[in-house]
Amino acid sequence: MLLNQFLLLAAALFAIGVYGVLARRNGVLVLMSIELILNAVNINLVAFSAVRATVGGEIFALFIIAVAAAEVGVGLAMVLLLYRNRRSIDLAGIDQLRG
């Protein structure tokens, strides 16, 4: 049974992604970490889909890839604007919404 290996791989990727999102201060790297999280989910979906011999999961994975592409487009645009305005993409410095 290969499922466990895939799930472990996905879990590892997910954990790396979460670490990246929480710990990195570089905006681009945070976006990349989000991609990792999404792809971890994709691996899960494809793995389950293969085990259950249905295509539902794969279709979902395709949708996620498309949505992720759109999301990263928006994200990079935001990072770009951030850079133009502040000459830095350090997320730690952005705290205008502090309560």
Added chain:
Amino acid sequence: MTDLLTLAATTASGLSLGITEGGSWLLRNAWLIPALPALSFLGILFFGKRMPRGGSELGIALVGIAFVLSLLTAAAWIDHRDNFEGEEVHRAVAAAEGHAAEGHATEGHAAGHPSLAVHNTVTWFELNDVTFTAGTLVDGPAVMMLVVVTLVSLLVHVYSTEYVAGDQRYTHFFAFLSLFTASMLLLVVSENTLQLLVSWELVGVCSFVLIGHWWEEKPNSDAALKAFLTNRVGDMGLIVGVTILFFTVGSALPGQFGSFSIAETNALAGAGRLSHTALLVASCCLMAAVMSKSGQFLLHTWLPDAMAGPTPVSALIHAATMVVAGVFMIARMYGVFFEGFSIGGSSINLMALIGGLTTLVGACLAFVQRDIKKVLAYSTISQLGYMVMALGVGAWTAALFHLFTHAFFKACLFLGSGAAAHAVHSFDMKSDMGGLRKHMPHTYRTFVIGSIALAGLPPLAGFWSKDEILVGTGGWGLFGGTGGNGAYTFMLVMGVTTAALTAAYMTRCIYLTFFGEFRGHGTPHESGPRIVVPLWILAGLAIVAGLLNLPKGFPLVPGSLQERFGHFVEPVAAYFPSISHGTPSWSLAIASTLVVLSGIAVAGWYYFVKVEAASKAAGESLTELPDGLTSRYPLAKMGHTFLVQKYYLDHLYTDIIAGGTKGPVAAAAYKVDQDVIDGVVNAAGENAVKAGNLVYHRFDQLVVDGIINTSGRASSGAGGELRKIQTGKVQDYAAILFAAATVLAGILIVIV
């Protein structure tokens, strides 16, 4: 839908609908024609500014293709009308006792049903088990309208390239011209009333945008608003009417909630399967919609104001789109109106009366206008009244034929007036025009041709259609009888009177614009070919269009060339009521021509003889006699003022109805407010104060305030603490999010 539409033998319980799902490719795919201008709208909207000619070339190209397609469709229909022998669609209906008949009857068809309308639908959306379709219903009237709308729109597009050249919203103008055309074409081919309603509203929106094209000036945006709001009044009628029909039809179909299908509605109404009361109410509601959209009396006030829009738009509104939408809607839902108003065999009904009144009222108003476009606007109102009256007396073909011919000569007149106004930079005939005959020979000639066609002198287009309407009233019975659906003598009198008035006011308009001496500033010049060529095309059509429907038995013409228009346009199918036709009458034709000539003679004598002589005597170009009737007789003066004030309808609407609701109602409400309500309130208030004081000291200060203050302090403290986690940093929020997700996942695992 197809499983509900059952193919049944004519002998079975199924009701024949008069439609088929076969037919040639062009007829089944008529949706392409509205789709082209719609595409042009999107194209111009998104890319127009980048095109070398601001998007106008795209609009002209696509509308041109749509026009060619319409012509091909018309050719296909002419073939289909006589040679098609395909299967007719039948529909199971509930038995008269109220039990459902065996729905899906056996397959079968009766061959040799010419004139079957070509029906093509797709599912639009489904709600529970009710399916709503969208599609096309292509038959004679639809094909005729396709050709007229695309032709007039194409010419207006070409004309506009010169007329609005250099305008700051040139591209925007062409985009909406295309959308306007697309909406009207969609309305024309609509298969169901819901689709009709949608395109009806689209037409309204486009007219709003185009009338208010130069919105920087307040009167223009006011006019656009007035057009839009007046149409809203009628649109409510349309929505209510369509809804009533939806449920009424549903009650006659087994196992179905309702139906928007035009063919089903008409066929059921024609077969007497629908309640007469429901049809009458629905007809009245739909009539309200026609009154607003087609500028019928009482709701016509927006139409003359709509002249604030650019002239090509006025031409489009008056000739092909917008105002004829109402007339077309009646023609489309004729089964409903025919039964609802009992048109056959009566001598008066709401539709004929409104049409007749409108035609007279509009013609009278045209006499007192200074603005050349307003003369034409009131003339349109009058002619639309003619069409509605014709539909009201059952002369369906005559009404549609008049719509057809009117489109050409009215577009010609509007574009001509636009050309004249373009040259003198004003629409005012009295102060800025006159003598244009010498300066603008092409405009002058086409305008005169259009006017003669409008007045209805043989052999120009307007004569044939007007004569057919007069015949269709059946009111000539006193002089030998013309048949028709009833004895609408009253309508005949109104029609003939209007014919004289029309001839007279057009004579006045021509004199003021083209004769006498030029009263404006500078020297007017003839327009360029992009204006003159459309004028001549329309003038040519205004001459010959009437020959399409020569009456039966016309001498010197073979029978195969008589009544061609009626033959191909009037449906002979189950969804269309069986109307009877009037017999053409020589005596009526001669009498109406004499009436028209007398109208021209009276106005001509006044202007070309009296005013001309007075001008010579005074040494300047006059527009009226200095000592005319209105200055000599107070009664005539009153009548004149009454007309100038447009029957005081605008005052009625804004001052009496709107102001009345504001004034007296507000005063009454204020009085009730002060005396009754305040009295009660004051008494209650005084007692409440006493009780309140008691409660305040004993309960409020101690108990309630204590609780409130404590909770306030608590939330303030909690807020102060919680404030610290609102760091504003996205990663801190993400950390909280992940932590929460982890905790929730943990709980899930523990519980499940």
